[in-house]
Amino acid sequence: MFKNFPLIVKNCWRNRRRTTLTILSIGASLCLLGILMAVYQAFYLSDGAPEQALRLVTRNKVGLAATMPQAYEPKIKALPGVHEVMVANWYGGTYIDDKPEHQFARFATEADKLFTIRPEMKLSDEEKAAFLHDRRGCIIGKELADKLKLKDGDRMTLIGDIYPGNLDFTVRGVYDAPIDNGVFYFDKAYIEEGLPDRRKGNVGIFYVLANTADDVPRIEKAVDAMFANSPQETKTETESAFALSFAAFLGNVKGFLMVVSAAVTFTILLVSANTIAMSVRERIREIGVLKVLGFTNAMVLGIILGEAILISAAGGVIGVFLADLLAAGLRHGPDYMEQLHTLHITTPVAFLCVAVAAFIGLVSAYIPAFQASRIPILSALRNTD
Amino acid sequence: MSETKLSESSEVVIRTNKLTKEFIRDEFHVIALKDVNIEIHRGEFVALMGPSGSGKSTLLHLIAAMDKSTGGEIEVLGENLNRLSDTQIAHWRNVHVGFVFQQFNLIPVLTALENVELPLKLTNLKKAERLEHATTALKLVGLGDRLGHFPRQLSGGQEQRVAIARAIVTDPQLILADEPTGNLDAQSADDVLTMLSRLNKEYSKTVVMVTHDPHAAKFATRVRHLEKGELLPEGVTTTA
Numbered sequence: 177m178f179k180n181f182p183l184i185v186k187n188c189w190r191n192r193r194r195t196t197l198t199i200l201s202i203g204a205s206l207c208l209l210g211i212l213m214a215v216y217q218a219f220y221l222s223d224g225a226p227e228q229a230l231r232l233v234t235r236n237k238v239g240l241a242a243t244m245p246q247a248y249e250p251k252i253k254a255l256p257g258v259h260e261v262m263v264a265n266w267y268g269g270t271y272i273d274d275k276p277e278h279q280f281a282r283f284a285t286e287a288d289k290l291f292t293i294r295p296e297m298k299l300s301d302e303e304k305a306a307f308l309h310d311r312r313g314c315i316i317g318k319e320l321a322d323k324l325k326l327k328d329g330d331r332m333t334l335i336g337d338i339y340p341g342n343l344d345f346t347v348r349g350v351y352d353a354p355i356d357n358g359v360f361y362f363d364k365a366y367i368e369e370g371l372p373d374r375r376k377g378n379v380g381i382f383y384v385l386a387n388t389a390d391d392v393p394r395i396e397k398a399v400d401a402m403f404a405n406s407p408q409e410t411k412t413e414t415e416s417a418f419a420l421s422f423a424a425f426l427g428n429v430k431g432f433l434m435v436v437s438a439a440v441t442f443t444i445l446l447v448s449a450n451t452i453a454m455s456v457r458e459r460i461r462e463i464g465v466l467k468v469l470g471f472t473n474a475m476v477l478g479i480i481l482g483e484a485i486l487i488s489a490a491g492g493v494i495g496v497f498l499a500d501l502l503a504a505g506l507r508h509g510p511d512y513m514e515q516l517h518t519l520h521i522t523t524p525v526a527f528l529c530v531a532v533a534a535f536i537g538l539v540s541a542y543i544p545a546f547q548a549s550r551i552p553i554l555s556a557l558r559n560t561d
Numbered sequence: 562m563s564e565t566k567l568s569e570s571s572e573v574v575i576r577t578n579k580l581t582k583e584f585i586r587d588e589f590h591v592i593a594l595k596d597v598n599i600e601i602h603r604g605e606f607v608a609l610m611g612p613s614g615s616g617k618s619t620l621l622h623l624i625a626a627m628d629k630s631t632g633g634e635i636e637v638l639g640e641n642l643n644r645l646s647d648t649q650i651a652h653w654r655n656v657h658v659g660f661v662f663q664q665f666n667l668i669p670v671l672t673a674l675e676n677v678e679l680p681l682k683l684t685n686l687k688k689a690e691r692l693e694h695a696t697t698a699l700k701l702v703g704l705g706d707r708l709g710h711f712p713r714q715l716s717g718g719q720e721q722r723v724a725i726a727r728a729i730v731t732d733p734q735l736i737l738a739d740e741p742t743g744n745l746d747a748q749s750a751d752d753v754l755t756m757l758s759r760l761n762k763e764y765s766k767t768v769v770m771v772t773h774d775p776h777a778a779k780f781a782t783r784v785r786h787l788e789k790g791e792l793l794p795e796g797v798t799t800t801a
Contacts, residue, residue, distance in 0.1 A: 179682045183668075183675075183682075187670060189670070190670045461666065465666045465668070468627060468660050468666075469683075469727070470656075470680055471651065471683065472647070472652075474648075552628075553628070554628055557627075557666075
């Protein structure tokens, strides 16, 4: 087979326009398949960031819009294996206007616990101190700061919607973190000041930090068991699973990804099969000549399959390259889908894409290649197509 | 392999015994060859002549094991071809037979050198050795300066000479040519026939050539005629 590789390459390149278009069409399909695979991996197969391994999120079992009493906080913290618990409420509001560039996640939280719960946030001690000592202070992710062109000391105002009134803030720090780098945090006490008593003490989610990874599954069950049959039952899950629940808002994402992947794969199969069938039909006579020279049926089969695999694999490599470029664009996707922010065409996904392409080439070409390899010499030589 | 031999004679290169080829085309039963008995000896240059449909090409294809007979026996270079598998026949053909077509049948995406190298890819020769052999064969047919040319860059006569180089590059004992001059002008045809004659005389190759052309047949050492699938007695010619 290796001896015949130059012949395989030259055969692939005999109709340059068709081969180029085939490679590009397979590349485009594989780009989509690569992205789908990468999204699937990020959503369902990734372990999440290392920082997330010890964190759980507890929310009202009814849904994210329902709250829980803050009185749950000490009860959760009292559970074995729990290192810290922090309240976080989705603030909502509007910054300047409703334009997409002004949309970002805003959380009212317990400032004094934030850096314990999220140790991966990098900002200077001075910034931390400034934030902790200023109830109207806020910290923002570097990505967000760059987008909004904000820096330490800048002032900004959020117009309330879920919570009444407008809130003025001073940027006290710009943090850098591998995940959630576009989030705005401020002290929950600031909004509690202006709330009526009946709205105080309501919590959207609790972030729970476990002592060890082994404690995580036990805490997950213990928290929900503790509040079972209460007016506000809870649902506790790992931070990765919690983030994934946002994707579920889009519907059956897993099913969607699999169906689209299958459709893409089938499309490539047809494209490749069509190309190989045309290519084989055009040179039946040459196949007869090869056999006269002593090439066996198996060798002819190998040469044709080799061409199909080479063309498909080339499309696969281009597809992976395009998918990597596309993934770079998707990393700037919506903040609420943090999996997208770390979307990469990993080496296993890249290899899988090329392998899928090569396999499709093999499968699609097998029938025309097999038929061509079995054609009697004289029938092949008499072919006039 | 020895039990497949019909004869121990080393002089006889091709021997057929009541060789028959029948096939059904649509509803018609066609007898392409009927009870053909022929012996061709080592070093002969035999021309098979006859009108269209006389069975001369069918006989050549059976000698080259490109087709299977439906009756009788055929022994070529000591092998009973009816008893070899497809894979054995492919290997046998690569080693022992060089075939020259009327329409040259070069691979268009390969250069002259690569076309000639092609049969050697089935041998154990290294790349450098293959190229050396292919170059030698091309020089032998007078195309040492056309190694890198593609078939489309060559004249018909040059293409046929490349095809001859491809046929002889494995140093086969038997060269089979099916109307090798059918697509050539008179001068190129003479060149090709001279070359086949040289291969026969100087390199002791056994050559079997199918031709319509009496002029081409003059290059052969023996001429046999076929008519309606039957081999005519030695010296008897067809009326066509």
